[in-house]
Amino acid sequence: MRNMRKLSPLLLVFCLAFLAACGGGNNSSGSTPSTGGTGNNTDSGGRLNDQGSSSGDKVAISFWGIDGISSYVEPIIKEFEQENPDVSVEISWFSTDAIKESLKVAASSRTLPDVWFNWGGSFASFYSANGLAMDLTQVATDHNWTGIYNPAAIELAKYDGKIYSVPFHLASLGVFVKKDLYEQYGLQAPKTLAELENHMAIMHENGITPLPVGGKYGWMLMRWTEQLIEHYAGPELHDQLSALEASWTDQSVVKALTKLKEWSDKGYFPKGFITMAPEEAEMYMYSDGGYALEGTWFDQTLTSNGYDPNNYLFFKFPNEQGAVRMSSFAEGFQINAETSSEKQEAAIKLAEYITSPDVVNKYINEYGAPALSEFASTDAAPHVTVMAGEVSAGNFLITDQALPQEVVDKLFEVTDAVILNAMTPEQAAAEMQKAVDQYKANNP
Amino acid sequence: MRLKANFAPWLFLFPALFIYLMVIVLPSLYSLALSFFDWNGVSADKKFVGLGNYISLITEDTVFRTALKNNLIWLIGSLTIMIGLGLTFALILNRQLKGRVFFRSIFYYPYVLSGIIVAIVWSWMYHPSKGFVTFFLEKIGLEALANPWLSDPKTALYAIFIAGVWQGVGLPMVLFLAGLQAIPRDPYEAAIIDGARPFQTFRYITLPLLRDTFVIVFATTMVGAMKVYDIIYGMTGGGPMNSTQVLSSWMYYQTFKYNYIGIGSAISWYLIVICLIVIVPYVIFISKRSHH
Numbered sequence: 001m002r003n004m005r006k007l008s009p010l011l012l013v014f015c016l017a018f019l020a021a022c023g024g025g026n027n028s029s030g031s032t033p034s035t036g037g038t039g040n041n042t043d044s045g046g047r048l049n050d051q052g053s054s055s056g057d058k059v060a061i062s063f064w065g066i067d068g069i070s071s072y073v074e075p076i077i078k079e080f081e082q083e084n085p086d087v088s089v090e091i092s093w094f095s096t097d098a099i100k101e102s103l104k105v106a107a108s109s110r111t112l113p114d115v116w117f118n119w120g121g122s123f124a125s126f127y128s129a130n131g132l133a134m135d136l137t138q139v140a141t142d143h144n145w146t147g148i149y150n151p152a153a154i155e156l157a158k159y160d161g162k163i164y165s166v167p168f169h170l171a172s173l174g175v176f177v178k179k180d181l182y183e184q185y186g187l188q189a190p191k192t193l194a195e196l197e198n199h200m201a202i203m204h205e206n207g208i209t210p211l212p213v214g215g216k217y218g219w220m221l222m223r224w225t226e227q228l229i230e231h232y233a234g235p236e237l238h239d240q241l242s243a244l245e246a247s248w249t250d251q252s253v254v255k256a257l258t259k260l261k262e263w264s265d266k267g268y269f270p271k272g273f274i275t276m277a278p279e280e281a282e283m284y285m286y287s288d289g290g291y292a293l294e295g296t297w298f299d300q301t302l303t304s305n306g307y308d309p310n311n312y313l314f315f316k317f318p319n320e321q322g323a324v325r326m327s328s329f330a331e332g333f334q335i336n337a338e339t340s341s342e343k344q345e346a347a348i349k350l351a352e353y354i355t356s357p358d359v360v361n362k363y364i365n366e367y368g369a370p371a372l373s374e375f376a377s378t379d380a381a382p383h384v385t386v387m388a389g390e391v392s393a394g395n396f397l398i399t400d401q402a403l404p405q406e407v408v409d410k411l412f413e414v415t416d417a418v419i420l421n422a423m424t425p426e427q428a429a430a431e432m433q434k435a436v437d438q439y440k441a442n443n444p
Numbered sequence: 445m446r447l448k449a450n451f452a453p454w455l456f457l458f459p460a461l462f463i464y465l466m467v468i469v470l471p472s473l474y475s476l477a478l479s480f481f482d483w484n485g486v487s488a489d490k491k492f493v494g495l496g497n498y499i500s501l502i503t504e505d506t507v508f509r510t511a512l513k514n515n516l517i518w519l520i521g522s523l524t525i526m527i528g529l530g531l532t533f534a535l536i537l538n539r540q541l542k543g544r545v546f547f548r549s550i551f552y553y554p555y556v557l558s559g560i561i562v563a564i565v566w567s568w569m570y571h572p573s574k575g576f577v578t579f580f581l582e583k584i585g586l587e588a589l590a591n592p593w594l595s596d597p598k599t600a601l602y603a604i605f606i607a608g609v610w611q612g613v614g615l616p617m618v619l620f621l622a623g624l625q626a627i628p629r630d631p632y633e634a635a636i637i638d639g640a641r642p643f644q645t646f647r648y649i650t651l652p653l654l655r656d657t658f659v660i661v662f663a664t665t666m667v668g669a670m671k672v673y674d675i676i677y678g679m680t681g682g683g684p685m686n687s688t689q690v691l692s693s694w695m696y697y698q699t700f701k702y703n704y705i706g707i708g709s710a711i712s713w714y715l716i717v718i719c720l721i722v723i724v725p726y727v728i729f730i731s732k733r734s735h736h
Contacts, residue, residue: 100701104700104701104703107485107486108485108486129487130487131487215683216680216681270573271572271573273595274592275594275679275684405701405702409702413683413686416683417685420595420684422597442704
């Protein structure tokens with residue numbers, strides 16, 4: 001009897017521990033941000049929320065976005081909540097690379113949020129292909145998306161013929177450079193690659209780093225690589241390379257990598273740029289000058305860093321191929337296919353609200369390039385309308401969305417290797433093809 | 445009575461053991477099961493491949509071999525340099541020095557920082573044009589040595605390791621300090637009377653009496669070296685050219701970037717087996733000697 005009295009507190013502790021381990025909590029969408037997340041987990045009104053649960057008639061949904069859109073999307077979400085008091089939104093913001101990783105982690109553990117920002121191509125297709133993102137084709141029809149969104153944006157939101165995201169941005173990339181720098185050296189926007197290289201040489205002679213690139217994550221350097229491939233391969237072969245239908249040992253790839261190596265040997269990139277973070281490299285561009293191969297968000301980036309976008313000249317990369325295609329991609333909001341229909345409805349409503357013409361035009365100064373068919377122009381983002389017009393002449397899907405992720409990483413690796421003299425361009429091209437073959441073998 | 449006496453310790457242990465089983469052991473066994481499959485982690489299509497993932501890592505994956513080599517380099521460096529420095533600092537700071545408490549805090553402080561913070565600080569220190577290391581070398585006339593260390597595959601891992609030592613030396617130092625302070629004064633006094641020199645005292649008294657501490661320090665250092673990840677990911681992302689990939693980071697890439705859950709799980713089990721092969725015999729060996 002005495003022993004039982006001693007053991008019963010232990011039994012009680014054991015039971016509590018067992019119940020805590022088995023309780024599980026609410027494992028539906030809306031987990032806290034992991035690597036790189038800013039940990040902002042209150043809803044836009046500052047209220048604490050359950051992670052994606054319902055309370056009475058109020059629906060609570062979780063939203064994951066990237067830091068770059070938070071300055072305008074967060075107030076938009078606040079307004080949405082005011083107009084829709086039956087919906088509350090728990091927001092989490094992530095850096096560019098952190099959201100990619102966090103979504104994958106959440107997908108594996110089935111804790112995806114109700115709605116999340118994503119790029120297109122191979123970033124989004126993982127969720128579409130595996131039934132994690134909701135098929136929005138019927139929603140698109142019922143809500144007349146063709147009358148609202150740019151057809152190109154809707155097309156880029158598709159996977160296997162179905163629509164899997166609410167179009168948000170239709171981004172294209174071009175070259176930005178300080179206007180006063182060009183005026184100082186009496187230069188005009190280059191029409192050919194040779195002309196661009198002459199301008200780079202002039203900058204370099206005058207102590208300016210022509211190509212302030214941070215190569216740490218690969219994608220910043222890739223923007224230059226893909227334009228060189230477009231230049232040497234031409235549109236048709238470039239598309240075939242992206243679709244893994246042509247061999248990466250083609251001479252056009254070798255020439256593109258050789259040209260990158262040449263630029264590096266001439267000192268056109270910052271010293272040690274291969275492992276430099278993109279944010280760090282941008283400092284060179286803001287302070288000294290040089291070329292930024294950036295997208296329709298760049299006006300907003302400049303403004304938020306205290307620079308006037310009107311002081312920057314824009315031109316398409318002079319790849320000298322026909323209509324001079326721009327690298328482009330769509331960004332959108334994917335909806336969790338595995339959450340309740342109530343939450344899906346609220347999430348779609350939120351995504352459509354964020355991307356609606358009235359809201360877009362209200363925030364047009366910061367919004368970047370909307371995926372809408374029509375939107376207002378603004379002096380605060382003078383290049384957005386220009387680029388929207390230019391991209392209609394021709395575009396190709398940006399490489400890190402066009403290729404499977406392991407092939408993209410191999411491209412980053414071999415590009416680094418060429419620049420660091422660890423591989424010749426021919427060897428690098430051969431390694432790329434090996435990676436393509438390996439991918440095809442693993443994914444028949 | 446004997447049965448009841450034997451049952452009580454298990455009852456005390458059971459809650460912690462249960463949580464350990466549920467949180468550590470069962471998920472580990474699940475990952476072992478996953479390592480025999482070709483699976484992307486979410487789809488219904490899951491193919492049994494047996495040891496195929498393990499074999500392909502050794503025979504086809506050059507980055508895996510690089511990662512394994514890097515972990516071994518980090519391990520050897522940690523066991524020699526990190527532990528050696530930790531012991532040295534502990535021996536110095538065990539003396540009656542003015543300000544020793546302050547210095548103990550200074551040397552231990554980096555250990556409480558997160559790996560990402562250390563990575564950011566040291567990335568800036570190594571910046572090729574604006575970093576402190578470059579600035580310092582230029583000031584002392586050694587600018588020829590200033591290099592973009594993090595961008596050179598030959599030096600990147602070692603540059604990160606220096607940051608890792610700066611961060612990690614605090615733990616062995618503190619453990620050795622605790623061990624040194626538990627050693628009684630009598631053997632030292634007897635040794636002095638017998639005319640022993642400082643090195644002899646260290647070799648024949650201090651080291652043997654620190655044997656139990658060495659077990660803990662070696663075990664924790666080995667495990668830390670095999671699972672190093674955040675400082676490498678933060679400083680180079682595994683580059684340049686995957687030259688600084690380690691097993692943890694490559695496992696992360698395979699699992700969460702490329703969606704090869706089976707391959708990622710196989711890497712994690714290579715890691716576990718290597719740790720067991722290295723640590724278990726050592727701990728058994730040292731524990732037996734310590735009991736004697």
